[in-house]
């Protein structure tokens with residue numbers, strides 16, 4: 001038995017699902033990240049876990065054929081999604097045609113898990129990015145069962161999870177469409193729950209939606225607790241410690257800092273992300289202020305899937321290069337910050353003090369903009 005070590009393991013869970021002796025379980029570490037634990041007394045040394053691991057045996061990655069800026073024409077979908085609502089439009093199309101979609105949502109104990117749904121309208125259950133590691137919960141086995149029943153399946157997840165699924169399945173299925181998300185890295189669920197406790201929040205996932213984005217201004221990241229359309233709590237600049245720690249790369253799973261999937265070559269049929277940097281160099285015809293998804297089309301299957309929903313979208317072709325320029329995690333993993341060494345040992349008061357919100361002065365903003373421009377120019381010259 002050979003599985004990726006803790007520093008490399010993304011916790012995708014494919015090894016646990018493939019194990020014929022069911023002796024691998026996904027358990028939380030002290031920091032709260034899910035890792036495989038092997039009961040070696042039952043291990044038959046078949047080696048399937050290592051063969052299935054997307055870190056030890058990465059599946060084929062493909063450079064995008066085209067890139068699009070897009071959003072759902074249905075404004076209620078667009079403004080409740082993380083970027084432009086592409087996942088929901090595609091997911092509903094699959095459901096309306098008798099297929100099955102995967103997605104993740106918090107259960108009653110506030111554990112974020114992958115699930116399947118076959119009911120039209122079901123995308124609302126999974127809509128929105130949750131910026132924590134998702135517990136796989138046997139999803140790859142469940143998907144294989146659906147594929148064998150000839151159901152069309154849409155799987156959406158981080159690129160390591162898509163890679164885990166492809167390795168688990170072992171061969172292509174015509175009835176499977178995969179969407180990988182451009183991924184910044186994942187904090188643990190434990191640290192997120194402790195953040196909620198710090199602010200005396202105990203959302204009930206049966207009634208409440210926990211959202212990590214606020215599309216009133218696309219690009220804003222805040223934790224929000226909603227009941228129906230009513231906002232019950234929203235972090236502000238002073239209480240946004242979790243988001244700041246996530247975005248600064250202080251609390252990701254160790255494997256995320258060396259992620260082999262943070263690059264242009266992709267695992268999914270489609271890639272979904274925020275279209276950062278849109279229109280910076282080449283003018284853009286639409287108004288992205290209510291959310292805009294970057295779609296990278298990586299395979300013929302992805303092309304067909306996009307074609308099947310185009311009448312429900314605002315869609316404008318852009319270039320993969322524009323996408324790459326604007327989105328850091330299409331170029332490299334987020335850098336590991338020295339504070340990561342001690343982050344999970346610190347209490348929230350100390351964390352909040354260390355990453356305290358300071359409004360940038362105009363001079364600081366100007367220096368930052370110059371630095372960004374300089375780095376962009378260097379990067380572009382490097383790739384000439």
Ligand SMILES: Cc1cc2nc3c(=O)[nH]c(=O)nc-3n(C[C@H](O)[C@H](O)[C@H](O)COP(=O)(O)OP(=O)(O)OC[C@H]3O[C@@H](n4cnc5c(N)ncnc54)[C@H](O)[C@@H]3O)c2cc1C
Nearest residue numbers: 081082083084085086087103104128129130183184273274
């Ligand atoms: C942990 C994480 C990090 C991300 N980092 C970046 C980034 O650095 N740059 C960027 O441009 N985009 C990033 N994204 C993607 C972005 O937030 C949007 O999800 C994407 O643009 C699609 O938006 P949408 O409006 O089409 O769909 P949405 O409605 O946002 O649908 C999201 C889909 O993602 C799934 N999902 C949500 N949370 C998770 C999770 N924790 N693990 C696995 N699947 C999940 C949902 O089940 C659903 O299927 C990240 C997403 C996640 C989950």
